[in-house]
Amino acid sequence: MLTLEKRPTPSRFWTAATPVVAVLLTMVAGGIMFMLLGKNPFEVIRTIFWDPLFGEFAWYLRAQLLVKAGPLILIAVGLSLGFRAGIWNIGAEGQYIMGAVIGAAVGLAAFPTENRLIYPVMVLAGAFGGWFWAMIPAILKTRFNTNEILVSLMLVYVAQTILAMASTGFLRNPEGSGFPGSRNFSNYKAASNPELIAGTGMHWGVVAAFVTVIAAYVLLQRHLLGFQIKLSGQAPRAARFHGVNPTKLTVLCMGISGALAGLAGLFEVTGPAGQISIDFNVGYGFTAIIVAFLGRLNPIGILLAGLIMALTYIGGEMASTNLGLPSAAIQAFQGMLLFFLLAVDVLSNYRLRLFTAGAGPAKTKTGGAS
Amino acid sequence: MEGLTKAYPGVVANSDVSFTLKAGEVHALLGENGAGKSTMVKMIYGLVKPDSGRMIWKGAPYAPAEPRAARASGVAMVFQHFSLFEALNVAENVALGMENPPPMGELAARIKAVSEEYGLPLDPSRMVGDLSAGERQRVEIIRCLLQDPKLLIMDEPTSVLTPQEVEILFKTLRQLSAEGTAILYISHKLEEIRTLCDEATILRRGKVVGTCTPRERTAREMAEMMVGAVLTPPERAPRKDWGDTAPALSVKGLSVASPIPFGTALKAVGFDVARGEVLGIAGVAGNGQDELLLALSGEIRSEPGMVTAAGVPVGTLGPAARRRIGFVMAPEDRLGHAAAPDMSLVENAFLTGAIRKGLTRRGFIDWAATRDFAEAVIRDYDVRTPSSGAAARSLSGGNLQKFVIGRELSQAPEVIVINQPTWGVDAAAAASIRQAILDRAAAGAAVVVISQDLDELLEVSDSFAVLNEGRLTVPRPVKGLTIDEIGLMMGGAHGMEVAHHG
Numbered sequence: 001m002l003t004l005e006k007r008p009t010p011s012r013f014w015t016a017a018t019p020v021v022a023v024l025l026t027m028v029a030g031g032i033m034f035m036l037l038g039k040n041p042f043e044v045i046r047t048i049f050w051d052p053l054f055g056e057f058a059w060y061l062r063a064q065l066l067v068k069a070g071p072l073i074l075i076a077v078g079l080s081l082g083f084r085a086g087i088w089n090i091g092a093e094g095q096y097i098m099g100a101v102i103g104a105a106v107g108l109a110a111f112p113t114e115n116r117l118i119y120p121v122m123v124l125a126g127a128f129g130g131w132f133w134a135m136i137p138a139i140l141k142t143r144f145n146t147n148e149i150l151v152s153l154m155l156v157y158v159a160q161t162i163l164a165m166a167s168t169g170f171l172r173n174p175e176g177s178g179f180p181g182s183r184n185f186s187n188y189k190a191a192s193n194p195e196l197i198a199g200t201g202m203h204w205g206v207v208a209a210f211v212t213v214i215a216a217y218v219l220l221q222r223h224l225l226g227f228q229i230k231l232s233g234q235a236p237r238a239a240r241f242h243g244v245n246p247t248k249l250t251v252l253c254m255g256i257s258g259a260l261a262g263l264a265g266l267f268e269v270t271g272p273a274g275q276i277s278i279d280f281n282v283g284y285g286f287t288a289i290i291v292a293f294l295g296r297l298n299p300i301g302i303l304l305a306g307l308i309m310a311l312t313y314i315g316g317e318m319a320s321t322n323l324g325l326p327s328a329a330i331q332a333f334q335g336m337l338l339f340f341l342l343a344v345d346v347l348s349n350y351r352l353r354l355f356t357a358g359a360g361p362a363k364t365k366t367g368g369a370s
Numbered sequence: 371m372e373g374l375t376k377a378y379p380g381v382v383a384n385s386d387v388s389f390t391l392k393a394g395e396v397h398a399l400l401g402e403n404g405a406g407k408s409t410m411v412k413m414i415y416g417l418v419k420p421d422s423g424r425m426i427w428k429g430a431p432y433a434p435a436e437p438r439a440a441r442a443s444g445v446a447m448v449f450q451h452f453s454l455f456e457a458l459n460v461a462e463n464v465a466l467g468m469e470n471p472p473p474m475g476e477l478a479a480r481i482k483a484v485s486e487e488y489g490l491p492l493d494p495s496r497m498v499g500d501l502s503a504g505e506r507q508r509v510e511i512i513r514c515l516l517q518d519p520k521l522l523i524m525d526e527p528t529s530v531l532t533p534q535e536v537e538i539l540f541k542t543l544r545q546l547s548a549e550g551t552a553i554l555y556i557s558h559k560l561e562e563i564r565t566l567c568d569e570a571t572i573l574r575r576g577k578v579v580g581t582c583t584p585r586e587r588t589a590r591e592m593a594e595m596m597v598g599a600v601l602t603p604p605e606r607a608p609r610k611d612w613g614d615t616a617p618a619l620s621v622k623g624l625s626v627a628s629p630i631p632f633g634t635a636l637k638a639v640g641f642d643v644a645r646g647e648v649l650g651i652a653g654v655a656g657n658g659q660d661e662l663l664l665a666l667s668g669e670i671r672s673e674p675g676m677v678t679a680a681g682v683p684v685g686t687l688g689p690a691a692r693r694r695i696g697f698v699m700a701p702e703d704r705l706g707h708a709a710a711p712d713m714s715l716v717e718n719a720f721l722t723g724a725i726r727k728g729l730t731r732r733g734f735i736d737w738a739a740t741r742d743f744a745e746a747v748i749r750d751y752d753v754r755t756p757s758s759g760a761a762a763r764s765l766s767g768g769n770l771q772k773f774v775i776g777r778e779l780s781q782a783p784e785v786i787v788i789n790q791p792t793w794g795v796d797a798a799a800a801a802s803i804r805q806a807i808l809d810r811a812a813a814g815a816a817v818v819v820i821s822q823d824l825d826e827l828l829e830v831s832d833s834f835a836v837l838n839e840g841r842l843t844v845p846r847p848v849k850g851l852t853i854d855e856i857g858l859m860m861g862g863a864h865g866m867e868v869a870h871h872g
Contacts, residue, residue: 010712235711238709
């Protein structure tokens with residue numbers, strides 16, 4: 001009989017090995033899925049994981065890697081702080097949209113003034129937009145004990161409606177001959193977020209993501225607040241005994257993750273996306289949840305996970321255009337990654353034991369005897 | 371049924387315990403926490419094997435190897451903590467506990483029949499998650515009754531019940547005993563035992579210290595037997611007069627609701643503790659001990675004046691602010707409350723030591739200093755652990771208790787609040803913990819010790835009070851306290867009222 005036995009101390013080896021094993025298992029299971037779809041699994045896996053880095057179009061796709069990974073990492077690091085504290089902000093997608101809309105609105109309000117201060121103000125407005133959107137579930141939770149998972153998720157759809165209103169209504173380009181979508185920020189120098197080094201994909205959002213990773217790492221390792229976040233997630237009663245105020249912590253964690261998601265939205269709308277449009281959001285806020293867990297809620301891990309996830313995005317797109325795979329298959333592939341990660345994760349806290357029949361059940365209840 | 375005798379010399383938990391149980395008798399097993407009641411019944415139920423001694427069941431030797439064997443012989447047990455699946459319904463839960471469950475429909479009908487026969491209304495199709503604690507207990511009882519037991523063991527059955535539910539339960543138990551089922555009833559609630567039980571065996575520190583017929587005794591007489599006669603506190607150095615105008619810790623009219631499900635609200639609790647004084651608070655678990663600790667630690671806030679330290683109101687302050695002015699606290703639940711199970715001892719040292727040991731600089735943690743602090747505690751309090759990096763949950767209960775107590779007492783405290791200081795700790799370590807508490811008191815700390823071990827309280831305390839249903843008796847000096855008076859203070863609501871007004 002196979003049983004799970006709790007380890008006295010979490011295994012360091014499995015904590016580090018879990019993501020690698022999960023990626024490998026995803027390749028195997030995904031390969032089987034692709035095979036059932038009638039494709040050559042090796043070709044698909046190669047297209048997803050190898051071609052973007054070393055294939056024919058790598059010169060262009062490598063830059064895309066940072067463009068995609070930047071917002072994922074920025075959002076995921078913020079989410080991971082809340083997840084560590086047991087606060088489940090699932091609505092980063094909505095906070096991302098609101099950051100983009102409010103930040104863009106501030107920039108467009110100043111059009112066509114050219115001033116070096118405009119972009120920093122837009123960045124603050126973007127962060128504020130995400131923070132504000134995250135405060136709604138945070139305050140509803142702390143005041144009325146609502147479930148932040150549901151509320152933050154529902155607010156994504158509200159944000160999408162606001163995005164549609166913005167691109168067809170209050171932020172529509174007056175010179176766009178009636179087409180939906182705002183002015184393009186690439187034509188408005190004071191408010192644009194250009195590539196900093198040509199051909200690398202590096203823009204301010206990617207810089208912000210790297211800075212955030214370092215800041216979060218220091219926060220969690222060395223700062224009192226990081227300790228309180230970890231403590232609240234692991235042992236809520238011990239956290240109250242330590243003196244953590246659960247209300248303050250909820251507001252703080254939701255606020256940080258919302259502000260970072262808002263920043264990601266602002267950098268995206270002024271940079272790679274260029275304008276507010278109905279289909280501006282592409283699910284970074286949801287994918288970041290997978291990235292956060294794939295990175296084991298650890299900032300450095302999230303950095304690597306964000307890059308891997310971006311790779312599957314870019315490679316997945318290539319696979320669907322070049323090999324004719326349905327995009328749902330790619331999404332299922334990405335979902336498998338989270339699935340296997342959570343499944344393999346059990347091994348860091350439990351070990352598998354093979355019991356010979358009969359020896360198992362008798363052992364279970366003697367613990368409390370002495 | 372002939373009778374049941376057993377003897378176990380040599381074991382710490384139970385030594386040379388014997389008693390007899392007749393068919394249809396309701397027999398009480400009475401004793402304080404840690405007296406060995408649970409170990410005793412675990413042996414009968416086949417969960418623990420006796421080291422020596424024997425049991426005789428219906429005239430034949432009886433030695434169950436596992437609970438299944440005990441059940442097959444007609445022994446059933448209702449545990450203090452239920453083992454039910456909340457997401458399954460009543461019938462499914464009952465089926466899970468049976469060796470050969472009948473088809474669901476038939477089982478549901480039998481559950482209905484049995485529950486009506488014994489006056490325990492229960493709908494087999496309801497989800498266990500929706501049931502109250504009393505109803506969950508009925509599921510456990512009916513699960514036992516379906517096996518048609520000859521001996522039913524009930525471990526602290528009333529601790530989670532409302533008075534009305536207790537009444538229903540007692541009716542059922544009387545009916546069972548009238549039908550010839552023997553019932554072994556474990557409790558420390560004396561009035562219950564007087565109303566329900568025919569015979570009582572009283573355990574103290576693993577030994578039988580007496581037997582009696584509860585109906586013919588008063589609750590106080592039984593309490594005396596439970597506590598024992600050795601109640602003289604050890605000689606201690608005379609207390610220094612610190613010349614304070616206000617007591618180091620003063621609690622006045624402290625009334626707070628309990629944040630714990632089935633918890634007990636505190637009702638107008640009041641006491642003063644001076645520097646160098648140890649106040650011992652006795653009482654049976656679940657009478658407001660946890661809540662009192664939470665209110666003193668700042669995890670439950672109260673009106674400002676309800677708790678004052680050296681004349682300063684602190685009722686509204688949280689745990690961190692109270693530590694800053696000299697409070698240290700050690701809750702009863704070590705794993706999850708006093709310590710974070712998955713964190714290392716270093717991190718757990720930081721958990722409460724951060725403020726008084728100055729382990730942060732502008733919000734950044736000084737891990738080197740924290741490690742030194744953790745290792746000092748490990749050394750000074752003889753905590754057995756491979757390293758300070760070990761997770762708290764990898765330590766044994768007693769070792770973790772030593773770590774927790776050591777962590778608190780090493781912080782040069784002004785006010786010390788400890789719930790169950792020596793729970794689960796071996797005798798030698800318990801003695802050293804008590805000595806450490808007394809040393810801290812001698813150094814000028816005001817100490818509140820909450821414990822269910824009367825001997826311990828009388829050993830360390832200067833004054834003594836009892837917590838009962840959220841009310842505290844007026845503290846009295848331990849010196850000169852007679853066993854009669856302690857019995858009165860402890861002996862249920864009636865005796866307590868006398869002490870309260872007196």
